[in-house]
Amino acid sequence: MASDQISDEELSGPVVDRRTTTKLLAAAGLGGLAGCAGGGGGDATTAASETSEASSTDGNEESTDVATDTPSGDVRGGRLQAGWFTGSIDNLDPPYIGVGQYFQVAANVFSGLVTLNEDLTVRGDLANDWTVENDGATFVFDLREGVTFHDGSAFTAEDVRYTIDRTISQETPAAAKLSSLQPVDDGGVVVDGDYSVTLNFEEPLAPALIYLSRGPGRAATIVSQEAIEEMGAEQYAVEPVGTGPFEVAEHSVGSELVLDAYDDYFETDEEGTALPYLDGVTITPIPEPSSIVNALRSGDIQFANLVPLQNVSQVSDASEVDLLQAPGVNWNGLAMNQTREPFGSRQVRRGIAKLIDTEQFVETAYFGNALAAAGPINAATAWVYREDKPDDQAYAPEEGKQLLEDAGAAGASFSLLTTESDLRAAQAMRQQLNSAGLDVEIEQVTSSTYWDRTDKSNRDFDVTVIGSVGDPDPEQSLWNFYRKDGPWNYVDYQNDEVHQLLGEQRSQLDRDARAETLQELEGLLIADTPHAYLSHQDDLAAMRTEVGGFTHVPYMRNFHTVSLDE
Template sequence: MPTDSNPEFTEEALSGPVIDRRTTTALLGAAGLSGLAGCLGGGSGNATETDGSDGSDGDSGGSGGSGDSETDTPAESSMGGTLEAGWFTGSIDTLDPPYISVGQFFQVAANIFNGLVTLNQDLTVRGDLARDWEVTNEGATITFQLREGVTFHNGDDFTADDVLYTIRRTIENETPAAPKLSTLKPVDEDGVVVEDDYTVTLNFEQPMAPALIYLTRGPGRAATIVSQGAIEEMGREQYAVEPVGTGPFEVASHDVGSELVLERNEEYFGTDEDGNQLPYLDGVTIRPIPEPSSIVNALQSGDIHFANLIPLQNASQVQSADEVDMLQAPGVNWYGLAMNQDREPFGDKQVRMGIAKCIDNEAFIETAYFGNAISAQGPINKATNWVWRDDKPDDQSFDREEGMQMLEDAGADGASFSILTTQSSLRQAQAMRQQLNSSGLSVEVEQVTSSTYWTRYEEGNYDTTISGSVGDPDPDQSLWNFYRKDGPWNWVNFQNDEAHELLAEQRRQLDRDERMATLQELEDLLISEVPHAYLSHQDDIGAARTEVNGFTHIPFMRPLETVSLSE
C-alpha cells in the first residue's frame, strides 16, 4: 500500500517469501514497533545482547525454515543435551496462545507453536508456516502459500483449515489476542478464505500495511496456529496446560507450579543455514522460580543454564557473577499501581490522583529495583521512540503534601487497603506500602501464589496491585486491552468514553504523525484520569551461563531453537 509518507509499502515489497530489512523497519514503525529496530541486529554465536549495528539489509532468507539460524552452526559435539531453565514466576498456568495474558507464559509458548510469518534477528520478515505470500488489493488482501508436510506434535497434518480454525477461535471466543485481528473482515464473510489445503487468503476491511507484523510469531502473535484435533480431543483446560503445536519443542509433561518438560520435535521443519534440523537441543526443562535470589543463585551454582528474567534488584549480582552472562535489551513495557475502581475509595478520581502524588517514583525505583529502571510519567514507553515524549504532563508528579491534601479533601485520608502481590513482586509491594503509609494511609501487603494472584486479578478481587504491560511494543497493544471499556485486561474497570473513542481513532490512522498526535492525546487523558499511578519502564533482562550458545535476544521473546550447550 504505497503512501506519500511510506513509499516502501508496495504490494511487491510486502509480498514473500522474504521482506527486506528496509521495508520491515518501515512496517515496524507503522505498527508502532519501531523501537525494536535498534534492538535486533545480526546473529551472535554466544548468549550475549546484540546492538543492531551490522547495517546489513538482511535480504537472505536462508533455507526458509521457521528456525533458520543466523548464528554459527554448533559443533556436532555441542548438539543435543537438555537446557535447564528457570522461569521467574510461581507457575506457568496457561500455554494456549490466544488466552495468554502474561508475557512470561508466551515466552514458553513461542517455542511450542508457529505463526504464519516470523522475524529474523536482522529484521527481515520471513515465512514460518507460510512459505510464501502475495499482497494485493492495495494491501488489504494477503494470500499465503503454506508449507506442505508439516505435522502437529500429535501427528495431525497442518493445513489451511487450521489457519481458519485458529483465527475463528481467537475472534469468536473474544480472547485477549482477538483485538489484533479487529480490522479483519468477518471470518464467514471472506475474512478468511481457504482456497485449497495449502492456500489461505486473509481479507481486511481496509488496507493494512502492518498486518504482516501482527501475524508474526514474535511481536504480533495474532495467528499462532493451534491444533483443532488436539483441542477437541483434550478439551480447552487440558490443552492450556499441555498444548499441541507445530513448533521446535513439544510438551512431554507439565506439573503446573513445579516443572515443565519440553522435548525436541523430531519432525520439525526448521533448519539452519547448513541444512541441520532444528532444534539443536534434545529438550528443555523449565522450573518456575518465584524468589529473586533463588533464580540468581541457581544460575551461579549451575543448577540452571538459563533464566528468562532477572529481577532488576539482582542485576548487579548477575553482572559480577563468574561464568554468567547478562542478556539485556530495551524493555517494551510500563508498570503502575493499579487501583480497582469497583472498590472504595478508588472510584473517586481525586483519591487516585492523591495516591499517585504521594508516590516518589525515583525513591520507589531505588528501593524496589536498586535504580535499574526509569521513571514512568505515563504508559507509552521509550522503546516506541516515534511517539515517546520527555515532556509529558506532570499531573502525577510527586508532591506528598499536595497528595495528602487531595486525599483529605476527598475524605480518604487514613484509608485502609491492601496491595495484592506474589513472592516474585514482594519487594516492589513492600516498597510501595512504605511510601503510602508514610503519607498517612493504612496499607497492607497481601501475598498469594501466582495462580491465586491471576485468578483474583482477572476477577477484580483485589484493592490495588502493581501491574502493567510487559510484552506489547505497539502502543495500541499496551493500551487497547487495558483501557477500552470492554478491554480484556481492563481489570481496574476504567470506563471513559473519550479514552474509548481515542483508542478506536488511532487504529484507523495509517498516517503515523496523525496517530502519534492521537496517542499522545490519549496518554494525556490517562495521566489525568489515573487508572494507574504510573511507576516505571524496565529493561528486558535475562541471563545465561557461558556454556549457552546461540540465543537470539528479541525484546520479551525467548526463542530456544538455535540454542546449544558447549562443554
C-alpha cells in the same frame, strides 16, 4: 495517503526487508524493537543481506533456513536447564495468554504464518510465500506442505482458518489484533485447497504481518483443532500441541515443564542441519529472587528468563554467567480498582499518585535498575515518546494529601495484592503510601491466585503493581488495558474519549499523525490516573557461558538455535 505508505510489493513475500519491517513494527506499536534486535551474547549470527539474497534467489525452500552457526558434533544435543521467574506457568494456549512469561514459553511450541529473523526481516514460518493486494487489505498465503503438529496430524489451511475463527469468536485477548478482519465466514478467511489461505481486512492494515507472526501477543499463532477437540481446552492450555521446534512432554503446573525437541520440525539452519539443536529444555518456575540467581550462579540452571532487578549486580559479578540486557518496551503502574471505593474517584487516584516518589520507588524496589515513569509510553519507542509529559501525577505529597482530604479519603485503608516475585516492589510502595498517612497492607498470594483475582471477570483486589510486559503501545498494551471492554482492563476504566482515540489511532498508518493521537491519549490517561505510572524496566535475562546460539530480542526467549558446550 501518507508519503511513507507501504506498497503491496514491499509487503509481499517470501521476505520483507528490514526497512519495511521497521515501518511495520512502528505501525504495530512495536517501534522500539527496531533498535533492539540482535546482540545479547551467544553464537547466533545476523546475516540480513545473505538471508534476503538467498530467499529471493532460491525461492520458498530457502526461507525455512535460520541464520546461525551450525554447532559441531560435540555440542549438538543436550538438555537446557532453564529457570522461569514465576510461581507457575498456568496457560500456554496462545490467544488466551495474558502473561508475558507464558508467551516466552509458548513461542517455542508454536509457529505463526510468518516470523521475524534476528535482524527484523519478516520471513515465512508456516507460509512459504505470500502476496499482498488491495493496498494492504488482502493477504494471500501459500503454506508449507508436509508440516505436522506434534501429535503427527497434518497442518493445512483449515488449521489457519480454525485458529483465526477461534481467536475472534471466543473473544480472546489476542482477538483485538484482528478486529478489522472481515467476518471469518463472510470472506474474512478464504481457504483454497489444503495449502492456500486468503485473509481479507475491512481496510488496509500494514502491521498485519506482525500480528500474524510467531511471538508474544500475536493473533494467529497456529493451534491444532484436532488436539483441542480431543484433549479439551483445559488440558490443551497445560500441554498444548503445536508445530514449533519443541513439544510439551510433561507439565506439572508450578513444578516443572519439560519440552522435548520435535523430530519433524520443518526448519533448518543455513547448512541444512535440522533444528532445534538441543534435545530439550526443562523449565522450572522459581518465584523467589535470590533462589533463581543462586541457581544460575551454582549451575543448577543454565538460563534465567528474567533477572530480578535487585539482583542485577550479583549476576553481573558472577563468574561463568552472562547478563543479557535489552531496552524494555513496557510500563509499570499502581493499578487502582475502580469498582472498589475510594478508587472510583479520579481525585482520589490522582491524590494517591502524587504521594509516590517514583525516583525513590525505583531505587528502593529495583535498586535503581529501572527508569521512573511519568506515563505509559517509554523512550524505547522514540517516534512517539516525549520528555514533556503532563504533570498531573508529578510527585507533590502535600497536594496529594489535600486532594485525598477534600475527597474524604484521608487515611484510607486498603490492601495491595502481590506475589512473591513482586514482593519487594509491593513493600516499597506500601512504605511510601503509609508514610504519607494511608493504611496499606500487603496481601501476598500465589501466581495462579493473583491472575485469577486480577482478571476482569473477578476484579478481586484493591490495588496492585502491574503493567505492560512487552509492548507499550495500543495494539498489545494501551488498547487492551484501556478499551472499555479490553481483556486487560483490570481496573474497569471507562472513558468515552479514550475509547474513541484508541480506535482512531489503529487506522493511522502515517506515523506522525498516529504519534499525535497517542500523545493526546497518553495525556488523558495521566490525568485520569487508572494507574499511577511508576517505571519502565529493561529486559534482563542471563545465561551461563556454556550456552550458545541465543539471540536476545526483547521479551523473546526462543531456544531453537541454542546449543550447549560440553
